[in-house]
Amino acid sequence: MKYVIMFTSTPSLAEDVTATTQTDLYERIYRWFGENADSIADSGAELQPVSTATTVRHGADGPVVTDGPFSEAKEIIGGFSVLDVPDLDAAIAIVKTWPSLELPGVAVEIRPMVTNYDQFEQ
Amino acid sequence: MTPEDAAAPGDQSARPAVSDRELARLVREETARIVGTLAASTGSLDVAEEATAEAIEEALRQWRRQGVPPRPGGWLMQAARHNAVDRLRREARYRAKLALLDSETVDPSDTAADADERLPLLFGCCHPAIAPESQLALTLRAVLGVTTAQIARATLEPEATVGQRISRAKRKMADAGIPLRIPEPDKRAERLDIVLAVISVMYDSAHLMAGAGAEADRDLADDAIWLAGVVARALPGEAEAAGLQALLLFHRAREGARAVDGEFVLLADQDRGRWDVSLITQARGELDRAARLRAPGRWQLHAAIAACHADASSLADTDWLQMLVLYDMLLGYDPSPIVRLNRAVVLDQVAGPVPALAEVDAVRGRLENYRLWHAVRARLLRELGREDEAMAADLRALELTANDAERRLIGARLAR
Numbered sequence: 001m002k003y004v005i006m007f008t009s010t011p012s013l014a015e016d017v018t019a020t021t022q023t024d025l026y027e028r029i030y031r032w033f034g035e036n037a038d039s040i041a042d043s044g045a046e047l048q049p050v051s052t053a054t055t056v057r058h059g060a061d062g063p064v065v066t067d068g069p070f071s072e073a074k075e076i077i078g079g080f081s082v083l084d085v086p087d088l089d090a091a092i093a094i095v096k097t098w099p100s101l102e103l104p105g106v107a108v109e110i111r112p113m114v115t116n117y118d119q120f121e122q
Numbered sequence: 123m124t125p126e127d128a129a130a131p132g133d134q135s136a137r138p139a140v141s142d143r144e145l146a147r148l149v150r151e152e153t154a155r156i157v158g159t160l161a162a163s164t165g166s167l168d169v170a171e172e173a174t175a176e177a178i179e180e181a182l183r184q185w186r187r188q189g190v191p192p193r194p195g196g197w198l199m200q201a202a203r204h205n206a207v208d209r210l211r212r213e214a215r216y217r218a219k220l221a222l223l224d225s226e227t228v229d230p231s232d233t234a235a236d237a238d239e240r241l242p243l244l245f246g247c248c249h250p251a252i253a254p255e256s257q258l259a260l261t262l263r264a265v266l267g268v269t270t271a272q273i274a275r276a277t278l279e280p281e282a283t284v285g286q287r288i289s290r291a292k293r294k295m296a297d298a299g300i301p302l303r304i305p306e307p308d309k310r311a312e313r314l315d316i317v318l319a320v321i322s323v324m325y326d327s328a329h330l331m332a333g334a335g336a337e338a339d340r341d342l343a344d345d346a347i348w349l350a351g352v353v354a355r356a357l358p359g360e361a362e363a364a365g366l367q368a369l370l371l372f373h374r375a376r377e378g379a380r381a382v383d384g385e386f387v388l389l390a391d392q393d394r395g396r397w398d399v400s401l402i403t404q405a406r407g408e409l410d411r412a413a414r415l416r417a418p419g420r421w422q423l424h425a426a427i428a429a430c431h432a433d434a435s436s437l438a439d440t441d442w443l444q445m446l447v448l449y450d451m452l453l454g455y456d457p458s459p460i461v462r463l464n465r466a467v468v469l470d471q472v473a474g475p476v477p478a479l480a481e482v483d484a485v486r487g488r489l490e491n492y493r494l495w496h497a498v499r500a501r502l503l504r505e506l507g508r509e510d511e512a513m514a515a516d517l518r519a520l521e522l523t524a525n526d527a528e529r530r531l532i533g534a535r536l537a538r
Contacts, residue, residue: 001299087301088251093309112298 002041002113003083003091007098008075010105011050017103028099036083036094044081075107082113140190143341148185149178150345152195153267154240156202161243161302164206168292171264173205174198178267240265241356244349246295246302248317256291257320258327259284266345276327276342278524310360317353318366318421321346325370347374354408364412365422371405372428374398386531390437402432420455423448442471459485463495466502475505493522497532 033043053069069076085091091110100106153174160170177198191197247260259277262268270288274281294300305313328343350367357363379396380387387393409425427448434440449465462485470478479502482495489495500515513536520532 003299087299088249089301089303089305091299092251110298 001085001087001091002115003085003088004044004111004113005081005083005091005095006077006109006111007079007081007100008077008107008109009100009103010074011076012074013105014103025099025103032097032099033081036097039083039085039090039094040081041084042082044079046079047077050076075105088112140185143344144190145182145185146341146344148190148194149181149198149267150348152198153178154243154265155195156199157264158239158243158302159199160202160206164210167243167246167264167295167302168289169206169209170202171292173209174202174267175263175269176205177201179269182269240352241304242302244317244353245304245313246300247291248313248320249295249300250313250316251298251300252291252294253287254320256287257316258323259287260291261320261349262324262342262345263288266349268342268345311362314353314357314360314362315419318350318362321350321353321366322369322421324349325373343370343374343377346370359415361412361415361417362419362421364408364415365419365425368405368408368412369421369425369428371401371408372425372432375401375405375432381527384527386527388531389431394435397432405429405432418451420452423452423455427452440471442468446472459488460492463489463492463498467498470502470505475502478502479506491522493519493528496522500535 033040050069053067055066055068055070056063057066057070058064083091083094085094088110095108095110098108101108156177157167157170157174160173161167164170180201181194181198185191185194244261244265247264248257252260255277259273262273262276263270268276270285271281274284277284304310325343325346328341328346347367347370350363350370354360354363354367375398376392378398379392379394382393382396405425406429409422409429412422412425427445430441430445430448445468446465449461449468452461453465462481466478466481469481479499482499482502485495496515496519500512500519503509503512503515516532516536520529520536523529523532
């Protein structure tokens with residue numbers, strides 16, 4: 001099954017992460033992608049900070065463009081990847097080893113991808 | 123389908139009437155195996171579970187009237203398989219599975235009574251990706267064959283709510299790819315703890331029934347003890363599984379003194395002669411077996427605390443200090459407010475109502491809507507001579523309880 005994993009963090013809780021920790025984390029994240037290469041269908045993308053976001057939103061008189069992310073949530077999405085593994089347990093096992101999870105406020109959401117479009121054809 | 127198609131009916135007139143208890147036992151023995159087998163061959167827990175639930179309802183209707191057929195497991199399996207085929211035919215996307223199901227001839231009553239084959243389903247239903255209240259409902263239905271109506275009576279929820287909860291959970295299992303599998307030993311402890319917690323809640327639910335008492339046709343306490351036994355036997359190396367079984371057996375042993383003629387009796391007033399000595403012996407045996415595995419945990423500590431009550435010949439003879447020490451250890455594994463509340467009751471016996479009340483008040487924020495928090499608080503306030511506050515707390519407890527026997531117990535205290 002294919003799962004999109006979304007890496008999220010809470011900037012207000014990550015302020016005191018030191019530069020050394022950050023560098024160390026990047027190294028381990030790099031290794032993480034290497035170690036799990038067989039299960040990663042698409043390494044996805046790391047996103048620029050949320051301050052760079054632009055949102056196009058539904059408006060009564062046509063789409064409206066605004067500065068900022070689509071939601072005011074405290075958690076922000078920092079990137080995503082696509083896993084291809086047999087089941088949710090396998091996805092959970094890999095995600096549990098995501099190096100940034102040792103930082104407070106970090107969370108990874110696992111969502112199955114729609115791969116079978118039959119359900120929309122009936 | 124008609125159930126008569128599913129198995130040769132035999133000479134039905136000669137079969138004796140069957141009690142609800144016996145029917146419940148038959149259903150619970152067979153359900154998990156049938157659901158597991160059909161889930162494996164159809165690839166859909168939803169199809170398997172619905173087909174089995176329908177077969178159970180048919181069986182209950184027919185068996186109550188005509189008695190139990192000679193091979194009830196085979197009857198249920200055949201009826202469930204028939205229902206599954208019907209269901210697959212109606213849904214185009216399952217057609218490929220249909221050929222597979224038709225070609226198999228699995229009969230669960232012919233297989234050995236191997237408890238292990240029920241565990242993958244149980245671990246799937248108690249997966250952490252499923253909401254806790256749904257884990258319980260799904261386990262009751264898919265593993266034990268309890269009907270939605272029976273679950274609704276036990277959890278004090280509308281039947282429609284329970285039904286939705288179960289279908290949402292099954293959809294999540296299918297769409298998110300939750301496997302029906304016993305977790306690997308290195309990942310098993312935390313998953314097993316969820317299973318054990320669900321069984322413990324199941325046991326407690328038996329005492330929450332709305333209305334007067336135990337007139338429900340499924341005794342969930344019985345079901346919970348049975349399931350705890352299945353898990354403990356299937357995983358003999360897991361100390362916590364034995365711990366939970368011991369805990370529930372200790373509780374069960376005291377049941378006869380705790381509820382007399384539909385009324386609750388407080389521990390202080392219980393006739394200890396009514397405690398079931400053979401169940402206590404069995405519980406001690408399980409707890410000893412757990413201890414020898416040298417892997418302590420919260421369920422064993424809960425059981426050890428229950429053992430302190432069972433060991434005492436009277437309330438005065440109870441080793442409260444030992445219990446307090448065990449509660450302190452338990453807090454290391456399970457710092458939940460409920461454990462702190464129960465510890466406060468013991469603290470009252472060891473150190474008096476002042477520190478006990480302080481401890482109870484410390485968990486107010488998280489237990490303010492829990493009836494027993496108010497009931498314990500009322501007792502401590504009364505000990506301290508603060509009658510008006512005690513009465514207010516009892517009134518709040520009364521508002522929060524739906525069980526008639528509990529209401530009468532609190533009502534009697536208020537009337538004094």
